[in-house]
Amino acid sequence: KQTSHSELKDGASDSDSKVDSGPPEVPVTSDDTPEVLNKALSGLSSRWRNWWVRGILTMAMISFFFFIIYMGPIVLMMIVLCVQIKCFQEIIHIGYSVYHSYHLPWFRSLSWYFLLCVNYFFYGETVTDYFFSLVQREEPLRILSKYHRFISFALYLTGFCMFVLSLVKKHYRLQFYMFGWTHVTLLIVVTQSHLIIHNLFEGMIWFIVPISCVICNDIMAYMFGFFFGRTPLIKLSPKKTWEGFIGGFFATVVFGILLSYVMAGYRYFVCPVEFNNDTNRFQVDCEPSELFQLTDYVLPKMELRWLYPFQIHSVALSAFASIMGPFGGFFASGFKRAFKIKDFANTIPGHGGIMDRFDCQYLMATFVNVYIASFIRGPNPSKVIQQLLALRPDQQLYIFNSLKTHLTERGLLPALERAAA
Amino acid sequence: MTDLRRRGGGGDTDNSDNISDKEADGEDRLACPGEAESKDATPDVAPPSENTPHCLNKALEGLPPRWKNYWIRGVLSLAMISGFFLIIYLGPITLILVVMTVQIKCFQEIITIGYRVYRSYELPWFRTLSWYFLVCVNYFFYGETLADYFGALVQREEPLQFLSRYHRFISFALYLAGFCMFVLSLVKKHYRLQFYMFAWTHVTLLIVVTQSHLVIQNLFEGMIWFIVPISIVICNDIMAYLFGFFFGRTPLIKLSPKKTWEGFIGGFFSTVVFGFLLAYLLAQFQYFVCPVGYNSETYRFTVECEPSELFILQEYTLPAVVQNETVQLYPFQIHSIFLSSFGSLIGPFGGFFASGFKRAFKIKDFADTIPGHGGIMDRFDCQYLMATFTHVYIGSFIRGPNPTKVLQQLLGLQPAQQLSIFNTLSSHLRERGMLPPVAAWTPRPPSPLR
Numbered sequence: 028k029q030t031s032h033s034e035l036k037d038g039a040s041d042s043d044s045k046v047d048s049g050p051p052e053v054p055v056t057s058d059d060t061p062e063v064l065n066k067a068l069s070g071l072s073s074r075w076r077n078w079w080v081r082g083i084l085t086m087a088m089i090s091f092f093f094f095i096i097y098m099g100p101i102v103l104m105m106i107v108l109c110v111q112i113k114c115f116q117e118i119i120h121i122g123y124s125v126y127h128s129y130h131l132p133w134f135r136s137l138s139w140y141f142l143l144c145v146n147y148f149f150y151g152e153t154v155t156d157y158f159f160s161l162v163q164r165e166e167p168l169r170i171l172s173k174y175h176r177f178i179s180f181a182l183y184l185t186g187f188c189m190f191v192l193s194l195v196k197k198h199y200r201l202q203f204y205m206f207g208w209t210h211v212t213l214l215i216v217v218t219q220s221h222l223i224i225h226n227l228f229e230g231m232i233w234f235i236v237p238i239s240c241v242i243c244n245d246i247m248a249y250m251f252g253f254f255f256g257r258t259p260l261i262k263l264s265p266k267k268t269w270e271g272f273i274g275g276f277f278a279t280v281v282f283g284i285l286l287s288y289v290m291a292g293y294r295y296f297v298c299p300v301e302f303n304n305d306t307n308r309f310q311v312d313c314e315p316s317e318l319f320q321l322t323d324y325v326l327p328k329m330e331l332r333w334l335y336p337f338q339i340h341s342v343a344l345s346a347f348a349s350i351m352g353p354f355g356g357f358f359a360s361g362f363k364r365a366f367k368i369k370d371f372a373n374t375i376p377g378h379g380g381i382m383d384r385f386d387c388q389y390l391m392a393t394f395v396n397v398y399i400a401s402f403i404r405g406p407n408p409s410k411v412i413q414q415l416l417a418l419r420p421d422q423q424l425y426i427f428n429s430l431k432t433h434l435t436e437r438g439l440l441p442a443l444e445r446a447a448a
Numbered sequence: 449m450t451d452l453r454r455r456g457g458g459g460d461t462d463n464s465d466n467i468s469d470k471e472a473d474g475e476d477r478l479a480c481p482g483e484a485e486s487k488d489a490t491p492d493v494a495p496p497s498e499n500t501p502h503c504l505n506k507a508l509e510g511l512p513p514r515w516k517n518y519w520i521r522g523v524l525s526l527a528m529i530s531g532f533f534l535i536i537y538l539g540p541i542t543l544i545l546v547v548m549t550v551q552i553k554c555f556q557e558i559i560t561i562g563y564r565v566y567r568s569y570e571l572p573w574f575r576t577l578s579w580y581f582l583v584c585v586n587y588f589f590y591g592e593t594l595a596d597y598f599g600a601l602v603q604r605e606e607p608l609q610f611l612s613r614y615h616r617f618i619s620f621a622l623y624l625a626g627f628c629m630f631v632l633s634l635v636k637k638h639y640r641l642q643f644y645m646f647a648w649t650h651v652t653l654l655i656v657v658t659q660s661h662l663v664i665q666n667l668f669e670g671m672i673w674f675i676v677p678i679s680i681v682i683c684n685d686i687m688a689y690l691f692g693f694f695f696g697r698t699p700l701i702k703l704s705p706k707k708t709w710e711g712f713i714g715g716f717f718s719t720v721v722f723g724f725l726l727a728y729l730l731a732q733f734q735y736f737v738c739p740v741g742y743n744s745e746t747y748r749f750t751v752e753c754e755p756s757e758l759f760i761l762q763e764y765t766l767p768a769v770v771q772n773e774t775v776q777l778y779p780f781q782i783h784s785i786f787l788s789s790f791g792s793l794i795g796p797f798g799g800f801f802a803s804g805f806k807r808a809f810k811i812k813d814f815a816d817t818i819p820g821h822g823g824i825m826d827r828f829d830c831q832y833l834m835a836t837f838t839h840v841y842i843g844s845f846i847r848g849p850n851p852t853k854v855l856q857q858l859l860g861l862q863p864a865q866q867l868s869i870f871n872t873l874s875s876h877l878r879e880r881g882m883l884p885p886v887a888a889w890t891p892r893p894p895s896p897l898r
């Protein structure tokens with residue numbers, strides 16, 4: 028930690044950015060490598076040692092990913108929450124180092140308080156949407172949910188007032204900078220982690236496939252670049268090459284198609300996560316939607332092929348991951364160069380901080396959420412019921428009659444109901 | 449933009465000196481106490497700025513500069529309030545346009561301050577990118593508003609229907625294009641500056657644009673929800689100033705030395721009374737009270753409706769302590785008390801935040817747009833917090849969901865889901881007695897004539 032943060036100085040002049048010109052050397056193994064790994068690799072030269080450490084940690088992270096998928100939706104939500112908190116902490120810590128603002132009064136507490144407020148707001152909205160019946164049943168939850176926005180706003184305002192009261196004469200600018208830094212971090216990290224959770228509730232496949240596409244693109248682009256790379260891609264990241272970029276694109280699209288073929292066969296991945304009121308547990312059981320049923324497609328000049336429609340969507344997701352995802356990585360690289368840090372933190376040996384691994388994921392998660400909302404998902408039925416029951420009785424009657432007409436036209440209502448109502 | 453150039457060249461003595469010497473040390477750490485202290489003393493009443501129109505200057509030639517400044521402030525205050533009345537009279541469309549203009553001006557003022565702080569005029573593309581992001585975010589918000597309120601119109605026109613169905617995707621794609629352009633525009637020596645301006649732009653968008661859209665949504669709820677909060681903030685400003693002027697002794701907060709506790713408390717009580725009376729006055733007119741609706745046939749906005757129960761006089765019994773009588777009040781007046789309290793107690797924190805911001809970046813005003821008052825942002829800093837509060841208040845306590853929107857969502861569901869909702873709804877309505885119970889139906893024997 029000492030080496031990466033010692034040169035941090037904030038200034039409008041950029042005369043000391045000359046160090047950015049050359050491609051970075053292969054990094055020396057940090058002190059965080061576990062002792063057991065160090066012993067096992069003591070015989071190798073330091074360059075190979077670093078690659079082994081990176082490789083082993085990569086395998087460890089991927090296995091961990093499989094493990095938490097196996098554990099189920101609740102564990103996944105917890106992991107997403109932990110990742111979010113860690114990323115927030117890493118970025119805020121960088122802000123402290125940049126502005127030498129460790130001694131600012133209250134500021135650490137205020138940052139964590141704002142994180143708590145925004146999380147409360149988002150989790151409350153999610154819980155109200157998906158667990159509507161549970162919420163209606165328990166009395167304190169019902170009040171919290173009815174006035175949720177007001178309560179969240181009041182909590183946020185308290186933090187805002189505390190910020191204003193904590194302004195100290197000599198440190199105004201620093202405090203405003205940290206306030207701005209905190210809010211931008213919240214905007215990036217917290218809102219997008221909640222989009223990830225929304226995707227998860229849509230069906231675990233919408234969580235696994237995008238993350239896997241980004242990981243695959245990272246690894247494949249690296250491999251293609253390693254073996255075939257010649258033309259540099261962008262001045263910002265000198266190690267990226269066009270060969271890696273294009274090779275990664277095609278490899279990721281193929282990988283995405285195959286992965287979705289494998290996963291679309293299982294209900295565990297495909298069904299929306301629901302909360303069962305009777306057993307008080309999460310369940311993933313449903314009739315798979317038409318996206319996940321094998322359909323015949325007629326391709327020109329070819330015979331019928333059996334595909335899941337979801338695989339077509341996965342092509343779009345993979346394409347985004349390969350083309351736009353790297354821009355998230357470039358943004359993070361630019362950020363690191365701007366503030367002259369090598370990695371966001373030293374949490375993962377050989378890789379850097381959690382944020383280093385997740386910088387491309389955030390853009391992907393937002394895209395998946397927008398994609399689902401625009402092309403896949405209709406409105407959420409429990410939310411519609413919730414809104415219906417909140418209307419006035421005459422409005423409810425109006426909707427009832429409109430719905431009845433609509434359903435009768437479609438022939439869904441039996442004559443009995445029609446005559447009785 | 450002439451005043452901008454002037455300021456950059458050191459023409460305006462108050463502001464440019466402050467900015468150039470704060471950048472002299474090249475560090476953002478405020479290390480020298482001496483430099484900060486001189487700015488924190490109660491600033492003298494400033495001489496009239498060069499923006500004062502010539503006619504005003506002539507008219508006030510004879511007076512000493514202190515009175516001249518008070519007169520200018522007073523005249524401009526009256527001018528702004530008259531302008532406010534005029535645009536209310538002109539109707540909802542004009543109000544929306546004015547809100548949008550104010551939003552763009554505030555955005556421009558804050559971004560200009562950012563440019564000056566970071567001396568980043570020469571950054572490639574950055575002005576273009578800031579305005580592009582403003583257009584994107586506005587497109588997103590206006591699109592959502594249009595889709596909500598003008599559903600019928602949107603469904604009819606084919607290109608609008610397409611735009612509305614994929615609205616989020618299109619907005620996201622536009623934003624992403626801006627994001628990629630930002631990444632591609634990163635230049636080696638200016639990384640940090642560019643990231644700062646990027647963050648500055650986004651925080652400004654967050655504050656200014658989202659809240660101006662909350663103002664517009666309040667407006668659609670009924671013009672009274674737009675007029676009363678704004679008037680409350682204006683009244684609190686003026687009343688707190690007057691009370692402070694005549695009775696002020698105890699300073700309120702170190703951040704704004706001119707504010708006093710007497711002004712604060714006096715302003716609170718007078719604002720509550722003012723809000724109460726104003727609510728009584730406005731609640732009688734349909735023009736103010738009805739939600740703004742769009743008439744698809746005449747292509748005009750209409751404000752006509754049956755006033756909701758909030759705006760119908762009701763009897764309230766005063767507590768026996770005061771008097772044993774009943775009074776007739778609009779329920780809205782009770783809500784106005786809450787709005788006034790917020791405007792007087794918490795609203796000033798928005799002003800303190802802006803004062804702290806100005807001290808942090810050592811500027812006297814956000815800009816020089818309004819003579820005697822400063823920039824548009826100076827007038828609107830307390831308004832934004834109030835607008836957000838009003839919106840949250842309406843959402844939590846007043847407004848239910850929009851029935852048209854609910855129906856729209858219903859029709860978008862799968863048939864099986866629609867059927868289950870239908871059954872839930874019919875049993876719910878039966879319980880409440882809105883529908884005849886099923887048991888009352890007896891099978892009719894088929895008519896022999898068939």
